[in-house]
Amino acid sequence: MKALVYHGPGEKAWEEVPNPTIQDPTDVIIRVETTTICGTDLHIMKGDVPAVEKGRILGHEGVGTITEVGSAVTNWKVGERAIISCVTACGTCQYCRQNLTSHCQTVGGVGWIFGHLIDGTQAEYVRVPFADTSLYKIPEGVTDEAGIMVSDIYPTGYEIGVRDGGVKPGDVVAVVGAGPVGLAVMATAGLHGASRIVAVDLDDSRLEAAKKDFGATHSVNSGDADWKEQVLALTDGLGVDVAIEAVGIPATFDACMAIVRPGGQVANVGVHGTPVELKLNEAWIQNIRLSMGLVNNVTGEMLLKMIAEGKMPVEKMATHAMKLDEIMEAYEVFGQAAKNKALKVILKAE
Numbered sequence: 001m002k003a004l005v006y007h008g009p010g011e012k013a014w015e016e017v018p019n020p021t022i023q024d025p026t027d028v029i030i031r032v033e034t035t036t037i038c039g040t041d042l043h044i045m046k047g048d049v050p051a052v053e054k055g056r057i058l059g060h061e062g063v064g065t066i067t068e069v070g071s072a073v074t075n076w077k078v079g080e081r082a083i084i085s086c087v088t089a090c091g092t093c094q095y096c097r098q099n100l101t102s103h104c105q106t107v108g109g110v111g112w113i114f115g116h117l118i119d120g121t122q123a124e125y126v127r128v129p130f131a132d133t134s135l136y137k138i139p140e141g142v143t144d145e146a147g148i149m150v151s152d153i154y155p156t157g158y159e160i161g162v163r164d165g166g167v168k169p170g171d172v173v174a175v176v177g178a179g180p181v182g183l184a185v186m187a188t189a190g191l192h193g194a195s196r197i198v199a200v201d202l203d204d205s206r207l208e209a210a211k212k213d214f215g216a217t218h219s220v221n222s223g224d225a226d227w228k229e230q231v232l233a234l235t236d237g238l239g240v241d242v243a244i245e246a247v248g249i250p251a252t253f254d255a256c257m258a259i260v261r262p263g264g265q266v267a268n269v270g271v272h273g274t275p276v277e278l279k280l281n282e283a284w285i286q287n288i289r290l291s292m293g294l295v296n297n298v299t300g301e302m303l304l305k306m307i308a309e310g311k312m313p314v315e316k317m318a319t320h321a322m323k324l325d326e327i328m329e330a331y332e333v334f335g336q337a338a339k340n341k342a343l344k345v346i347l348k349a350e
């Protein structure tokens with residue numbers, strides 16, 4: 001089969017590799033029909049995620065059809081279609097049982113393994129371990145383009161941003177970073193009753209999209225010299241209740257710390273490749289709470305219900321559609337997202 005193989009920082013190729021086979025009785029093999037590229041894949045390409053070894057097939061989002069089923073799989077049959085969760089969960093270890101599947105002990109202590117510790121979904125076929133507890137059924141009326149948003153970005157935005165960020169009814173929420181993940185935070189902040197949702201980014205077209213299609217009520221370009229004052233003017237002057245970081249660089253973490261109010265919370269969603277300075281000497285006296293994490297993807301079924309009922313903006317997230325074998329070009333398009341006005345680039349097998 002063909003797959004997108006990582007060959008070290010800055011190096012990748014769409015090349016011929018052996019097809020995956022069932023290795024454990026809890027595996028299935030899926031023919032990937034729809035996949036996409038994540039901001040995290042760009043971090044991997046920069047060398048920010050050193051655990052990814054040369055030769056690894058990238059990708060952790062996908063929708064497809066099951067072509068082979070291991071002998072211990074009970075929930076799935078050949079020919080059924082599924083959404084692949086970016087987090088693999090055995091379902092029975094101590095962490096899985098407390099919904100902290102991102103640390104599934106059975107898969108090695110980090111639940112995100114696709115395109116990281118095992119071969120991923122940017123390929124014609126993928127092996128899915130623990131299929132019974134790591135795949136979602138596709139509800140009626142949910143397209144592949146909508147369903148794939150539940151592989152990673154909507155659960156990430158909701159679980160790590162909104163839910164773990166402690167968003168409450170009436171809160172003013174700022175989301176720094178209006179990429180697909182930040183937009184997913186904005187799209188799901190209404191589930192917890194945010195009153196104002198302020199999108200912060202350097203890219204005006206993403207700020208426009210945030211307001212038009214993903215639930216942001218206001219936007220501020222953080223390239224403006226007075227961006228912080230603009231955000232504070234949207235609160236009672238004290239700062240936002242919850243500031244959510246969805247970029248993954250020190251500057252945007254600092255931005256969140258600069259706009260959160262005393263007693264508020266900073267929720268870090270971005271994947272950081274370098275250390276970030278935590279100015280505890282300034283933050284302690286503000287009673288700031290700080291949260292962060294790797295998505296567990298335990299809210300996918302709830303999100304799929306909302307999507308199926310048309311209660312969750314997803315359809316504008318897929319801005320580009322390309323063929324799976326055009327994935328090298330797709331990385332260029334997504335890598336220069338601002339120039340190309342790209343959110344998610346959807347790749348379809350023929």
Ligand SMILES: NC(=O)c1ccc[n+]([C@@H]2O[C@H](COP(=O)([O-])OP(=O)(O)OC[C@H]3O[C@@H](n4cnc5c(N)ncnc54)[C@H](O)[C@@H]3O)[C@@H](O)[C@H]2O)c1
Pocket residue numbers: 038039040041043152153156160176177178179180181182200201202203206222246247248251252268269270271272293294295337338
């Ligand atoms: N915690 C998790 O489990 C998890 C899961 C998936 C993705 N992520 C991470 O979430 C982050 C966002 O992912 P994405 O796919 O949306 O990425 P992306 O690169 O598409 O979007 C990042 C956005 O940040 C903006 N930006 C860059 N520098 C900025 C600055 N100085 N000020 C304001 N905005 C700035 C960009 O214009 C862009 O819109 C990434 O770090 C990704 O690795 C985390």
Ligand SMILES: [Zn+2]
Pocket residue numbers: 038039040041060086152153
């Ligand atoms: Zn991702």
Ligand SMILES: [Zn+2]
Pocket residue numbers: 089090091092093094095096101103104105106107
């Ligand atoms: Zn587990």
